[in-house]
Amino acid sequence: MRRKERLYALIEVLRRGGPHRAEDLARRFGVSLRSIYRDMDTLAASGVPVEGTRGQGYRARAGVTLPPLVLDEAEVEVLHVALAVMAGAQEASLRDAAATLAAKIEEALPEEPGRRAEGFGLATYPFDAAARGGAHLPRIRAAIRARQKLRVRLDGGGGARVVRPLKLDYWGRIWTALAWDETAADFTEIRVDRIEELAVLPQLFVDEPGKRLRDHEARGAG
Known part of the structure; x- marks a missing residue:
């Protein structure tokens, strides 16, 4: 895993709670303790709300x-x-x-x-470069409100996917869109800054069991 992707992955770990010990993070990502310390310094310097407590580990801080x-x-x-x-x-x-x-x-x-x-x-x-995804936010927000499907293609290869946008989230430096991916038939979290192409489709969607925001939240709680 490249360092850039590891930093994004660390944000995802911190978002899900904590604290997380540096030793555990190093083992999880297959890197040295020194690398984790450097990564956390980079996150903090970039404005990501992270703090470390000796003997307890790293956690996300409260709002500003x-x-x-x-x-x-x-x-x-x-x-x-x-x-x-x-x-x-x-x-x-x-x-x-x-x-x-x-x-x-x-x-x-x-x-x-x-x-x-x-x-x-x-x-x-x-x-x-994460702010470049900001241009997509108005259309994603409008699609969530109108319950319109989106066709999305991300950078790094792969074909377009049809998704049902459910929620926008922002944490630290990145926007993510939670969606039901009709191509993969599962929930997915899309980094908005990775969107290369975005099209709002005329197709509307309705709540269906297993594909709703509350279904995803219930899965996480379980």
């Missing part, structure tokens, strides 16, 4: 509070994505503004044990 504002998840998502997009703008003035805004937000954050002091809004490798 900016005084005097309390941000919900959607608002934090907007800040992350907007700053990431502007940091890659062609105009130097926009890039500079994104950097200074990220710095101002960072200054306003409360001091918390274990919180890294750099890079709230601007991603470092390997998440610097």
Whole structure:
């Protein structure tokens, strides 16, 4: 597994709870402890809400509070994505503004044990290209609301798949879309930044047992 893919996989592990000991993560991914430490440093530097406690392991942190504002998840998502997009703008003035805004937000954050002091809004490798998936978000959201099927093709090869979009999620630096994959006849989680082609189909779908969001949640709870 390449390091970039391992970092995304670590995010998925952290999303599902914790804490996770570095030794267990190293064994799971077949790498050294030093590699796990470096990976966690990279995640934290890129703004992924992760913290480590000696003797307990790594876990995901709670949401961010900016005084005097309390941000919900959607608002934090907007800040992350907007700053990431502007940091890659062609105009130097926009890039500079994104950097200074990220710095101002960072200054306003409360001091918390274990919180890294750099890079709230601007991603470092390997998440610097993740914002490109943002262009797909409006259509995916609209398809979820309208219960329209999507045809999706991801990078890295493979053919197009027809899916029923059920939920959008954002954690740290990546957007994912939970869907029922009609091609594979199973639930799938799609990294939005990996979508090469996306088409909204005229076909609508209705709730069917085994293919609903609550069915996926029940599977996870079991």
